[in-house]
Amino acid sequence: MARRRPARVNNRTRKKKSSMLFKSDFFDYSLLFIVLFLVAFGLVMIYSTSSYTAELKTGNATYYLKRQGIFAVLGVIAMLVVSRIDYHWWKKWSLFLMYAIIGLLAIVLIIGTASHGATRWIKIGPIQFQPSEVAKIVIILYTAHVSTIRAARIGDFKVLIKVMVLPMVAIALIATENLSTAIICAAITVMIVFITSPKIKQFVGIGSIVVLIMGFFLMIASYRLTRIKVWFHPEKYASTDGFQTLQALYAIGSGGIFGKGLGQSIQKLDFLPESHNDYIFSIICEELGLFGAACVIAIFVLLIWRCMMIAMSAPDLFGALIVVGVITHIAIQAMLNIAVVTNSMPPTGVPLPFISYGGTALFFLLAEVGLVLSVARQIRIAKEY
Secondary structure, three states: OOOOOOHHHHHHHHHHHHEEEEEOOOOOHHHHHHHHHHHHHHHHHHHHHHHHHHHHHHOOOOHHHHHHHHHHHHHHHHHHHHHHOOHHHHHHHHHHHHHHHHHHHHHHHHHOEEEOOEEEEEEEOOEEEOHHHHHHHHHHHHHHHHHHHOOOOOOOHHHHHHHHHHHHHHHHHHHOOOHHHHHHHHHHHHHHHHHHOOOOHHHHHHHHHHHHHHHHHHHOOHHHHHHHHHHHOHHHHOOOOOHHHHHHHHHHHHHOOOOOOOOOOOOOOOOOOOOOOOOHHHHHHHHHHHHHHHHHHHHHHHHHHHHHHHHHHOOOHHHHHHHHHHHHHHHHHHHHHHHHHOOOOOOOOOOOOOOOOOHHHHHHHHHHHHHHHHHHHOOEEEEEO
8 A cells, every 4th residue: 555645745746836036027017008198198198288389380290299299209128128137237338428428517517508588408410308307317327336335324414425426416507507407306315315324314415405505506597596586476577588487377277177078278379488398287187187187196205105116126226226216306396397397386498298298308207217127027026926
């Protein structure tokens, strides 16, 4: 008669086979869907807001839509490519990229191309891009890498300064022509370091220094002080600097609960200048109403929540800090844009992420999402068989 095997051996073998921790080829389709929805919605709104102006200026109602569509396609390709690259690979390039972007930002101040009264672009033949948009993703990669290396000693103030010195040089160069983008970059840097550092008191000092620096850049440009006056009393500047703010508020107020309907905006008919850029949210409110605006905000909240889940499940500190940087960028930029459009803060040039017109901004935002997807791909999960 054959002997029966001990039950505990079979149970041990079954347990070993039933559940195991492994490196999955996981892809976060929920995050991908949210981002693609925002990009598609942005293209629809860009056509709605720009068709009239494009017809007048170029004779082609789809001019801005086509340009943004090209960058959207290139950005999605870049996002998918970056998502396939191991995010640790960027460590060896982070310092080089930081020096390169500081060089580009310095070049902008010397031979940059001006538009709308600000010198923020570099033009090479038919290609024109903003180095300040590239700086955001570079600052995320560099600060996350250096913070990871010095995580054990970052509580030391001297070490903290070493971590932040190069990003702050880049931020100072950006602030000379684009204070709003400099604020976003500063927020990214401070948030990444704040997550890494165990000490809070030193951030009070750093915050005070940042406020003083921003105050200095505010004082050296008279037009920035004028914007503060416009913020308090836009009606007093109705024919000059307050015109755009008032037209945006008219658009928001006339939209009501459910809006006038897609494509039915009145303010976009040359009443609200550049309605497809920084003030596109006001046209969303006019055409889709309070309900549509609330849905857009809810989608941004959902996007940030999904990224937070990835950050908390990241396989290492470097991956988590990259995602924190991307979260900070998207959240701060969206909040600033909506605050400006609703006159909750002084007017400044901040586009609405994924939705406003702007090829460079959209391309590098999608590349940042690619970094988040790359981190998500390396999350280890338990799989039941």
